[in-house]
Amino acid sequence: MSIQDLIINRRSIKKFEQDSYFEDAQIQQAIELSAYAPNHGMREPWRIIWVKKDRLSEYGRLFAEVNFKNDNEKGQAFTAMAQKLGGILIIAGPVDRRQKQRLEDVLAIGGYMQTLSLLLFDAGIGSCIKTPASMFEPKFNAALDIHDDEMVYGLVYLTELPEQLEDKPRKNSNLISEF
Numbered sequence: 001m002s003i004q005d006l007i008i009n010r011r012s013i014k015k016f017e018q019d020s021y022f023e024d025a026q027i028q029q030a031i032e033l034s035a036y037a038p039n040h041g042m043r044e045p046w047r048i049i050w051v052k053k054d055r056l057s058e059y060g061r062l063f064a065e066v067n068f069k070n071d072n073e074k075g076q077a078f079t080a081m082a083q084k085l086g087g088i089l090i091i092a093g094p095v096d097r098r099q100k101q102r103l104e105d106v107l108a109i110g111g112y113m114q115t116l117s118l119l120l121f122d123a124g125i126g127s128c129i130k131t132p133a134s135m136f137e138p139k140f141n142a143a144l145d146i147h148d149d150e151m152v153y154g155l156v157y158l159t160e161l162p163e164q165l166e167d168k169p170r171k172n173s174n175l176i177s178e179f
Contacts, residue, residue, distance in 0.1 A: 001122060012117075013126030013159045020086035020160045021053060026123050027087060027158065034116040046093030046109055046153070049144055056083045062143050066134045086125065086158040089116070090144060095151045109153045116156060126161040129154050 031048055051059045060082035064075030082088070093109055096102045117127045134140045135152040146152060 003118075007118065012128040013157075013161060015162075016081050016084045016157070016159050018160055019084050020126075020158065022086040022125055022158060024052070026125060027089075027120075030116055030119040030123055030125070031089070033119050034112055037111065037115040044108070046091055046112065049090040049092060051088040051090065053085075053087055056085055056088070059088060062140065063132075063134060066137045066140045067132065084159075086160070088158065089156040091153045091156070092144070092146055092150050093153055094149055106153070113154055113156060120156075120158065121161070124161060126159040128157045128159065130157060131155070 027050070031050075035044070057079060060079030061075075063082065064078050068075035068078065091109055091113060093105060096105055113129055117129065120127045131154050135154070141152065144152070
């Protein structure tokens, strides 16, 4: 598939209705290949915390404790949903206190995550980038061993692609203005 076709056809898969399983090698290849794509300012290093299939239940409980501590029903529903995923990739990276460098970090990691999503799609793996508020919760960060000079920039949920992808024409037709 051409890069243009990948960009046009890739969708965020937000329904996690069936149990997903993927070969580790497929995921690892997408993670490693994504690092080859140009990114803003080459602001690496960042790191991937890979929650594999066999650890999703434990991750689901952690997420539920942080996000739904007063709502056991929602917590159980989230844990059940998380167990259907094929894995979760948590992207963590350095926090630079300087404003320009921090913006460059965000742009670079965002570019990496989008490239990763395209490569996963090319491998037949659905994905959805998530930025839950719990990324900033000390308990969540401690459990993931996020260092004091790091932050979580986002999560990539791994899921099955639907048999038929919905065609979604873009509405942002006024992207260009002239100076």
